[in-house]
Amino acid sequence: MRDADVSAALLSWYDIHARDLPWRVGPRARAAGARPDPYAVWLSEVMLQQTTVAAVRDYFRRFTTRWPDVAALAAAEDGAVMGEWAGLGYYARARNLLKCARAVVADHGGRFPTTRDALQALPGIGPYTAAAIAAIAFDRPETVVDGNVERVMARLFAVETPLPTAKPALTALAARLTPQERPGCHAQAVMDLGATICTPKNPACGICPLRAPCAARDRGIAATLPRKLAKKPRPTRLGHAYIGRRADGAWLLERRPDTGLLGGMLGWPGSEWAETEPCAAPPVAADWRPLDQEVRHTFTHFHLRLALHVAALPQGCTPARGFFLPAADFRPADLPTVMRKAFDLARCGHGAD
DNA sequence: AAGACGTGGTG
DNA sequence: TCACCAAGTCT
Incomplete structure (x- = not known):
């Protein structure tokens, strides 16, 4: 199956099965012309760094209720933001969130920059988040690579090299599949697939839209991928x-x-x-x-x-x-x-x- | 460029 | 109980 056909199958699946998330503009609303709010995309992506959707939902709601836009957040007191973030973990994210909001207001006129490079120059925005915002909020054909994408690519192409060594190869494979059209939907589709079907343990290959082209499923090794280097014990x-x-x-x-x-x-x-x-x-x-x-x-x-x-x-x-x-x-x-x-x-x- | 950096859910 | 895992970034 050609790369374009794999991407098309994935997007078809997403148009039917996309999860309804508070920060997301669904395929139907998007077709009707609705655009995602860059502030909501940014806030959700930062909250979702190493954090599950279930944990993020209520925090996202509280933040957007209390601070509806980036200017409001930029004007917030540090202690108020840290208190609202309490319990979500990785607190450097909250400190950088405020720095970023203030930089957007001070240096970008209160609007998020639209290119990957400019986004990545902001505090708390790394390669993943910059690509995600550029693709989802601004329709740029950037390749988004998170843990889900690494897992889906490792299985789809049966990459047996362990992480993190395999990361560049997996990124290149993900780039092959990134379409020029609807790159944001594509990125979210891969991540949704990884979160709901192509899960770390017991992947649901039987109902996977990519079961036909999946090399790991073909070899019966899907659940063993991606391989990872052993971790150090915790003292x-x-x-x-x-x-x-x-x-x-x-x-x-x-x-x-x-x-x-x-x-x-x-x-x-x-x-x-x-x-x-x-x-x-x-x-x-x-x-x-x-x-x-x-x-x-x-x-x-x-x-x-x-x-x-x-x-x-x-x-x-x-x-x-x-x-x-x-x-x-x-x-x-x-x-x-x-x-x-x-x-x-x-x-x-x-x-x- | 490895290690620091949180938490809650899951098997 | 416990290791593993989650839409990573910073230093």
Whole structure:
């Protein structure tokens, strides 16, 4: 089967089976002349980096409700955006989101640039996102390569070279299939196929629109592709966190530095996180009482066991670190997940509230 | 140019 | 329980 026929089969499938997503203009609306909003495309693509559609839906809705366009987002306060992003992970995305919105307003008159290169020059927009925005929002025939596309290409052409070595070859194969017409729909079609049919485990080859030309299915090795190099084992780190509340109800929190893990997010003061037992580091002298339960949380590259300490703090105390956030201004949902877990345990396990 | 960077769902 | 995985980017 020729490349053009494969692309046509894929697009036909997409026109029938395209998922209804809040940021997407469906094939029918598009045929009627509707165009996607570049702001919505950009926001959704950043949220979807290494993140599932299911996790993104509600965040996308909340962001677009609170900040309907790029100018509104650019004018937002940092803490408001970080709080709204809390729980979604990879917080550098939120920091870069704001930088990008402000750059679009300051340097591009409030409109997103339309070429791949200009898009990729913006903060938080890499090769994938630049190509996706250019194709989906601006109809540019760019080749979009994400994990789905890599998997679909590896199977369609039975590429047995492991990732990441195979990435350039898979990109070249994806480029062969990229049509001049409706490149954005094509990109979304490949990704939808990868997300719903050509899945990592148990691919549904029986109902796949590309089963005929698929070389891996022909050889019975679809589920084993793409091959990947072995990953390193994750170490376990230990730490302490201090959940203190003042007599007036205010919580002792700190704003984490902009760089590094959970950068820019709220958190409970605490020790370093290390593979050997770290030194206790209470932010203020008080009657800290250990909690029975610890927080167990897994990050991308290590497991964490966080010992918790709670205390009622005197009204006049002056902590060495952090600040008191009045109870009325404290929303647990503004915390990154590991910190919210700590809060939940402290609230249930002891009279920290 | 490997490693840092979150989280929730899944088998 | 636990490794793997998801519409990657930055340094």
